[in-house]
Amino acid sequence: xxxxxxxxxxxxxxxxxxxxxxxxxxxxxxxxxxxxxxxxxxxxxxxxxxxxxxxxxxxxxxxxxxxxxxxxxxxxxxxxxxxxxxxxxxxxxxxxxxxxxxxxxxxxxxxxxxxxxxxxxxxxxxxxxxxxxxxxxxxxxxxxxxxxxxxxxxxxxxxxxxxxxxxxxxxxxxxxxxxxxxxxxxxxxxxxxxxxxxxxxxxxxxxxxxxxxxxxxxxxxxxxxxxxxxxxxxxxxxx
Amino acid sequence: xxxxxxxxxxxxxxxxxxxxxxxxxxxxxxxxxxxxxxxxxxxxxxxxxxxxxxxxxxxxxxxxxxxxxxxxxxxxxxxxxxxxxx
Numbered sequence: 001x002x003x004x005x006x007x008x009x010x011x012x013x014x015x016x017x018x019x020x021x022x023x024x025x026x027x028x029x030x031x032x033x034x035x036x037x038x039x040x041x042x043x044x045x046x047x048x049x050x051x052x053x054x055x056x057x058x059x060x061x062x063x064x065x066x067x068x069x070x071x072x073x074x075x076x077x078x079x080x081x082x083x084x085x086x087x088x089x090x091x092x093x094x095x096x097x098x099x100x101x102x103x104x105x106x107x108x109x110x111x112x113x114x115x116x117x118x119x120x121x122x123x124x125x126x127x128x129x130x131x132x133x134x135x136x137x138x139x140x141x142x143x144x145x146x147x148x149x150x151x152x153x154x155x156x157x158x159x160x161x162x163x164x165x166x167x168x169x170x171x172x173x174x175x176x177x178x179x180x181x182x183x184x185x186x187x188x189x190x191x192x193x194x195x196x197x198x199x200x201x202x203x204x205x206x207x208x209x210x211x212x213x214x215x216x217x218x219x220x221x222x223x224x225x226x227x228x229x230x231x232x233x234x235x236x237x238x239x
Numbered sequence: 240x241x242x243x244x245x246x247x248x249x250x251x252x253x254x255x256x257x258x259x260x261x262x263x264x265x266x267x268x269x270x271x272x273x274x275x276x277x278x279x280x281x282x283x284x285x286x287x288x289x290x291x292x293x294x295x296x297x298x299x300x301x302x303x304x305x306x307x308x309x310x311x312x313x314x315x316x317x318x319x320x321x322x323x324x325x
Contacts, residue, residue: 046257046258046259046260047257047277049258050255050256050257050258051256051281098292099288099291099292101285101288102281102284102285102288103281103284103285106281
C-alpha cells in the first residue's frame, strides 16, 4: 500500500480550466468539449513554445504552475497514447512517400515532452515518461510515490490529446483531451492499494479523470478495475 | 521586398511554427540562424525540407554553399529563383 498527499493539483480540458468549472464537471453539470483546442502556454516566449504539441501544451499548462518555486522537482509524465497527432502526420507522410518532418520525427517519441520540460525549465533532476494499459495512471502513481522516498515533492502529469481521426476506431478511452497535474508530497491523504483480480467492467471515465472526479466530490473510497488488477483508493482531502 | 521573399518569409513562419510573427517582422537581410532570428539546427533541417517540398529543389546538406544560401531571406530567395525553374 502506498501513502501520499496532494499538495496541489491542476487540470485542463477544453472549456474546463478553472476550479469552479471542474467542480461543476465533477457534479455532471458541465461537459468538456471534444475538440482539438489546447492551452496557449503564453507564459513561455513564442520562440520557446513553438515546438510544443497540443499534448505538450496541456502538460505544461497544468505542470508549470505546480512547479513554480520548486527546485529539483522530479517529474513522472504519464500518457497512455502519447503523441498520436504527430504519429498520424508522420504515417501520412510515409504513406504518400513524402520526406518526414525532422521536428515531428524527433518529438514524436514518448519522452520528448519531459525533454522539452527539462530544457525549458532548466530542470536536471530525474524524470520519467510512462505509458501503460487502462490502469497506467496508477502505475505512474507507484513510480511517483516511490520517488517521494528520495524527494520531498514529486510532480505527476497525466495527459491525453484528442486522437487524430485516423485513430478514432482504435482509441476508446479518451472522451476529450485532458491533462491532470498532481504535486505529490509525503503524507497520508491518499492510500492506494491493489490486488490481482479477474477483469471487471471498465470505468466510464479514464482513471485520471475518474480520480479527479472522486477527489472533487470528496469520495472517501472507490475502486478502479483493470484487466489484471483492481485498485483501491482511499482519499481524505481535508486531512 | 520581392514577391518571392515575402513567400519565403511566410514559409519560414508556417513551417517553423513562429507564432505571433508576420512576414514584416522578418528583415530580408537578417541572419536566420544563431544571433539574428534565433533559429537552430532543427529549424535548418525543417526549413530545408519545406523549401524542397514547395519548390522542388534538392538541397545538399553537405555542401558549403548551402550554408551561404540559408544565410538570410534574400540569399534564400536568390537561391530559389535560380534553381526552381531549372
